[in-house]
Every structure is written in structure tokens, then in C-alpha cells.
Amino acid sequence: MKKLLYFLVGILTIIVLLGFTANRMKAADGVKTANNSLTIFNWGEYIDPALITKFQKETGYKVNYMTFDSNEAMYSKVKQGGTSYDIVVPSDYMIEKMAQEGLLMKLDHTKIKGLEDDDPKLLNPAFDQGNHYSVPYFWGTLGIVYNAKIVKNPPKTWNDIWSPTYKNSILLTDSVRDVMAMVLSKHGYSLNTTNRAELDTAYQNLLKLTPNVKAILGDEIMNYMINNETPLAVVYSGQAAEMTAENENLHYVIPERTNIWYDNLAIPKSAKNVKAAYAFINFMQKPQNAAQNAEWVGYSTPNTKGKALLPKSIREDKSFYPTESVIKDDEAYKNLTPYWTGVYNDLYLEFKMNK
Amino acid sequence: MKKNTLGKAYLTFVLILLYAPIFYLIFYAFNAGGDMSKFTGFTLENFQTLFADSRLILIVVQTFFLAFLSSLLATVIGTIGAIYLVKLKGRKKETLLGLNNVLIVSPDVVIGASFLILFTLIGMQLGFLSVLLSHIAFSIPIVVLMVMPLYQEMDKSLIDAANDLGATPAQTMREIILPYLTPGIIAGFFMAFTYSLDDFAVTFFVTGNDFTTISVEIYSRARAGISLEINALSALVFLFSIFLVIGYYYIMRDSDTVGKSSTLT
Numbered sequence: 033m034k035k036l037l038y039f040l041v042g043i044l045t046i047i048v049l050l051g052f053t054a055n056r057m058k059a060a061d062g063v064k065t066a067n068n069s070l071t072i073f074n075w076g077e078y079i080d081p082a083l084i085t086k087f088q089k090e091t092g093y094k095v096n097y098m099t100f101d102s103n104e105a106m107y108s109k110v111k112q113g114g115t116s117y118d119i120v121v122p123s124d125y126m127i128e129k130m131a132q133e134g135l136l137m138k139l140d141h142t143k144i145k146g147l148e149d150d151d152p153k154l155l156n157p158a159f160d161q162g163n164h165y166s167v168p169y170f171w172g173t174l175g176i177v178y179n180a181k182i183v184k185n186p187p188k189t190w191n192d193i194w195s196p197t198y199k200n201s202i203l204l205t206d207s208v209r210d211v212m213a214m215v216l217s218k219h220g221y222s223l224n225t226t227n228r229a230e231l232d233t234a235y236q237n238l239l240k241l242t243p244n245v246k247a248i249l250g251d252e253i254m255n256y257m258i259n260n261e262t263p264l265a266v267v268y269s270g271q272a273a274e275m276t277a278e279n280e281n282l283h284y285v286i287p288e289r290t291n292i293w294y295d296n297l298a299i300p301k302s303a304k305n306v307k308a309a310y311a312f313i314n315f316m317q318k319p320q321n322a323a324q325n326a327e328w329v330g331y332s333t334p335n336t337k338g339k340a341l342l343p344k345s346i347r348e349d350k351s352f353y354p355t356e357s358v359i360k361d362d363e364a365y366k367n368l369t370p371y372w373t374g375v376y377n378d379l380y381l382e383f384k385m386n387k
Numbered sequence: 388m389k390k391n392t393l394g395k396a397y398l399t400f401v402l403i404l405l406y407a408p409i410f411y412l413i414f415y416a417f418n419a420g421g422d423m424s425k426f427t428g429f430t431l432e433n434f435q436t437l438f439a440d441s442r443l444i445l446i447v448v449q450t451f452f453l454a455f456l457s458s459l460l461a462t463v464i465g466t467i468g469a470i471y472l473v474k475l476k477g478r479k480k481e482t483l484l485g486l487n488n489v490l491i492v493s494p495d496v497v498i499g500a501s502f503l504i505l506f507t508l509i510g511m512q513l514g515f516l517s518v519l520l521s522h523i524a525f526s527i528p529i530v531v532l533m534v535m536p537l538y539q540e541m542d543k544s545l546i547d548a549a550n551d552l553g554a555t556p557a558q559t560m561r562e563i564i565l566p567y568l569t570p571g572i573i574a575g576f577f578m579a580f581t582y583s584l585d586d587f588a589v590t591f592f593v594t595g596n597d598f599t600t601i602s603v604e605i606y607s608r609a610r611a612g613i614s615l616e617i618n619a620l621s622a623l624v625f626l627f628s629i630f631l632v633i634g635y636y637y638i639m640r641d642s643d644t645v646g647k648s649s650t651l652t
Contacts (some may be wrong), residue, residue, distance in 0.1 A: 050452035076607030099607035114513040
């Protein structure tokens with residue numbers, strides 16, 4: 033009995049100590065009440081932590097910062113309830129889906145300052161005409177990363193990667209919409225097409241890419257590319273930015289008519305502190321903060337004035353801040369109906385099984 | 388003899404297989420290169436960034452707080468449950484034991500989703516309390532399974548003897564049953580502790596506004612590529628688990644000798 037008692041007392045002491053430490057650390061952040069706290073639900077590693085500190089100092093709001101790893105995870109958390117996030121950061125098609133289902137608050141544009149600083153070509157996107165529900169946070173494209181050491185004639189268009197010279201040398205990101213976008217775009221179809229004939233043609237052509245595909249992977253692509261192990265990969269510009277920073281042989285190409293993606297700030301209907309949410313949006317819209325964030329995260333900022341504050345090497349990198357003519361035909365993903373989502377998934381799955 | 392060396396070689400192979408990934412991870416915690424592709428030089432920088440990241444440290448403290456608290460409560464509840472279960476007879480016992488085992492084999496995703504639905508149904512705000520409750524819940528069956536066999540094995544004449552000598556039920560419990568069950572209880576606690584520490588699936592569903600654990604945080608960093616800071620953290624947690632195991636053996640060895648001497652005297 034004594035042993036057990038000692039053991040219990042020991043564990044209790046540890047619990048009290050840990051509880052005390054946690055409380056002290058939270059108190060150092062400032063005491064949070066319903067009126068002064070702001071809960072942000074963002075992707076992991078998607079904001080410069082120094083900006084959160086700065087925001088707390090400037091506005092007096094205390095930030096609860098939570099993270100998620102996919103749009104779907106974030107969506108189910110918000111939809112299921114039991115939580116009250118004040119700011120969420122969904123991507124394009126998810127904004128449309130959440131807005132349709134009434135999960136997002138309609139933004140009052142009179143309360144938002146600095147929207148005019150954003151690149152006009154990035155405002156009014158197809159998934160949220162008039163930016164009623166979202167303010168752009170980061171953006172980028174889907175493209176091809178190649179290793180100049182291995183690839184002598186770098187691809188310029190989607191069509192190029194079908195060339196037999198790239199036999200067994202392409203890594204694809206395991207994502208339905210992105211793989212389909214690649215081939216739909218090659219044929220000149222819309223990336224959001226709901227035309228069965230177009231989809232079938234695209235699928236037949238996708239099968240012809242099989243000999244060139246080395247693997248369909250997730251985040252491991254970055255390591256393979258950085259280690260000079262594979263000549264080509266189809267990735268997002270955000271991932272490409274990280275790879276090219278690690279390995280100077282790697283270059284990013286934006287093919288014609290590719291996907292343009294956005295991650296956006298939005299306020300869920302279940303938000304508790306809407307005032308703080310607007311304060312945060314306005315804070316992130318300030319050019320200086322947008323620039324600092326873009327430099328830390330490494331993705332492209334939509335904020336034109338913020339972009340001007342970035343170092344020349346980043347600002348003038350055409351891969352990550354392409355001119356308007358390069359991306360004028362690019363399309364953002366729209367939310368597909370469950371039926372068409374099923375069709376896309378089936379075609380993609382068949383392609384994967386054929387691989 | 389030949390059989391012996393073969394056995395040893397096999398064991399070595401299995402151990403290498405089990406530990407290689409962990410040591411690989413820890414090795415790169417000291418890499419100056421910034422990622423796990425190439426070892427370019429020794430540095431403690433990753434540990435410095437880890438300790439400077441107050442948000443991550445807070446999450447670590449919260450995770451351990453949760454693990455200790457939930458497994459302690461689960462141990463108390465589970466031990467009482469195990470003692471009660473042994474006393475039961477026939478169908479009722481079979482049923483309850485069966486239900487207990489179902490919870491152990493049911494997938495975490497199912498448990499997590501059910502808890503999420505339950506909590507939102509009763510209108511509970513997700514946060515520390517919801518995570519704590521679900522961790523206690525999935526730990527209880529483990530504790531029951533660790534404690535119950537020991538009690539079943541126990542020589543019941545010890546209890547009879549205590550009764551004959553005039554001990555009250557409370558005394559029997561305190562002086563005979565609990566000391567006998569101590570190794571099982573402590574083993575149950577540590578099992579529950581490990582489960583709570585590395586659970587992702589259940590925790591992911593029930594975390595809310597102001598509480599998160601290491602596993603959920605690490606998972607959400609996948610999109611941007613996990614930094615070596617996490618390797619440094621894993622190295623520390625691994626070291627901590629080794630201390631826990633050493634502590635566990637120390638307690639066990641002691642309680643064994645105490646158990647023996649008390650049965651002799």
C-alpha cells in the first residue's frame with residue numbers, strides 16, 4: 033500500500049507542477065477573456081509567430097492559435113460545432129463550399145482597410161465574386177519543378193511532360209484535382225469542367241502519361257527533388273519555393289492555363305469575437321506585416337504594397353510573382369457537386385491503379 | 388549452440404529494425420543543414436529554436452499534463468472496475484468484459500468521431516475538458532486489462548485469512564488486495580500514459596479553441612514540411628520515455644521485494 037501511495041503522490045505532484053507551469057505560461061501570454069481573445073485556426077507553420085506577438089501588443093487582443101492540416105479537417109471542425117474560431121484560412125473551393133452551406137459570415141467591407149492594396153487580379157475570384165466571404169492571404173500556381181542538372185530541355189507547357197524523353201521521371205502530387213487539372217488544361221478544357229466527354233478524353237490522355245510517372249506522392253516529393261533524385265515534379269508554387277531555396281539546380285515553371293490557388297482569411301458564423309477578427313484581417317492587410325509574413329512563410333503575398341517591401345530577389349522572381357500575361361488564363365478550383373466530385377475521384381483512382 | 392546464435396542474430400535484427408528510425412530521427416536533430424536530406428554539420432541550433440518556441444513548449448507541457456492527469460484518473464476508475472469485475476459471476480461478467488475488450492479493439496477514428504458527436508450533441512464546448520474526458524475513457528479498458536488478471540491469479544485464501552483474523556473489508560482492501568495489485572496498477576498507469584501521449588486520431592476530433600497536443604500540432608505542420616525542431620523535440624521526448632521506463636523498472640523491482648517480504652511476515 034505504501035508503494036502505491038508514494039506512486040500516487042509522486043504522480044499528483046508532477047500533475048500539479050505541470051498544471052502550474054502551463055498556467056504560468058498561459059498567463060505570460062496575457063489573461064484571456066471572451067472579449068479580448070481571438071481564436072485563429074490556420075494551417076501549421078503558416079504565419080510568422082513574431083506577427084502574432086506584434087498583433088497582441090498593438091491591439092491588446094490575446095491570440096489562441098490552433099492549426100489544421102487540410103481543408104477538409106478544418107471544414108469538419110467548423111461544421112460540427114462545439115468550437116468557436118474567429119478566423120479560419122480555407123482555400124478557394126472550400127470558401128465556396130462553406131459559403132454555400134452558410135458557415136461563413138458575410139464580410140462588412142466598410143470595416144476592412146487595405147483591401148485596395150491587394151492585387152486587383154487576385155480580387156473577385158470565381159469562387160467568391162466580390163470577396164463577400166474572404167480576403168486573400170497567400171496565393172500561387174500549380175506548376176513543374178525541374179532539376180537543371182538532369183533536364184537539358186526544360187518543359188514549358190503541360191504538353192511537354194508527355195514527351196517520351198521523360199520516361200519514368202515525373203513525381204506527381206497525390207491530389208485528384210491537381211492531376212486532373214494538368215490534363216484538362218493540356219486539352220484546353222476548364223479545370224472545373226462538368227462535361228463527361230471532356231473528362232473522358234482527358235482521362236484517356238492521362239493514361240498515356242503513365243510511363244513517365246515515377247511515383248505519386250505527398251510531402252516526400254520535396255526531399256526527392258532536393259536530393260537530386262528525380263528530374264521533374266508537379267507541385268504547388270509554395271512547395272516549389274521551399275525546394276528551390278534548398279537546391280539551386282531546381283527551377284519552377286508555370287505552364288499555360290494552370291491552376292491558381294488562394295488561401296484566404298474568413299470569419300466563420302460561429303465566431304465569438306468578430307471585432308477582433310476584423311482587427312486581425314486589417315492587421316494582416318498592412319503592407320509591412322504582409323511582407324514580413326510572406327518572407328517567413330515563403331509563399332506569395334497578394335498584397336501589392338507588401339510585395340514592394342520584399343527583397344528584390346524575391347519580388348522579381350517571375351516563378352512566384354508572375355506577370356499578368358502568364359497567369360491571365362489561369363483558373364481557380366470551384367467547388368464541385370458531390371456527383372462530379374465522385375466522377376473526378378473515379379477517373380483519378382483508375383489512373384492510379386493503372387500506374 | 389548454433390540455434391542460440393541464430394536466435395541472437397534474429398533478435399539483434401529485430402531490435403535494429405525497431406530502433407533505427409528513432410535513432411535516424413534523433414541523429415538529424417543535430418544537423419546544421421536544415422533538413423533531413425544530408426548531414427552537413429553538428430549543431431544545437433534546433434534545440435535552441437525549440438526552446439525559443441514558447442507556443443510549442445506550452446503544447447508539450449499541456450500534452451504531458453493531460454497524459455498524467457487522464458491516466459491517473461483512468462487508473463483509479465479502471466482499478467475499481469477491475470476489482471468489481473472479478474467479483475461478478477456468470478453472464479454479467481462475460482458481457483462487461485466483452486464490452487471492455489470491444490473498446491480496446493475498436494478503431495480510434497470511430498471512438499474520436501463518436502465523442503465529437505456526443506460532445507456537440509450535449510452542447511459542450513470543445514477544449515481541454517473534452518480531450519481529458521475522451522482520454523480517460525479510452526484508457527480505462529487498458530487499465531482494467533492490466534489489473535484484472537493479477538487479481539484473478541491472486542490466492543483467495545489470503546483474503547479468507549484476513550477475514551478470519553477479523554479484518555474489515557476496508558482493511559483487507561488496503562493491506563492485502565491493493566498491495567498485491569500494485570504492479571498491475573502501475574503497469575496500467577504507464578500503458579494509459581503512453582496511449583494518451585501519442586494518440587492522434589481521438590484527440591484530433593475533440594480538440595477545440597484553446598487546447599491542442601503535440602501529435603495534432605506536428606501533423607498540421609506537414610504541409611510546410613516538418614522542421615528539424617520537431618526532431619529535437621522527439622529526441623527529448625524519447626529521452627524522457629527512457630527515464631520513465633527506468634523509473635518503472637525501479638518501482639517494480641521494489642514492489643516485488645516488498646510483496647515477498649510482506650507475505651513472509
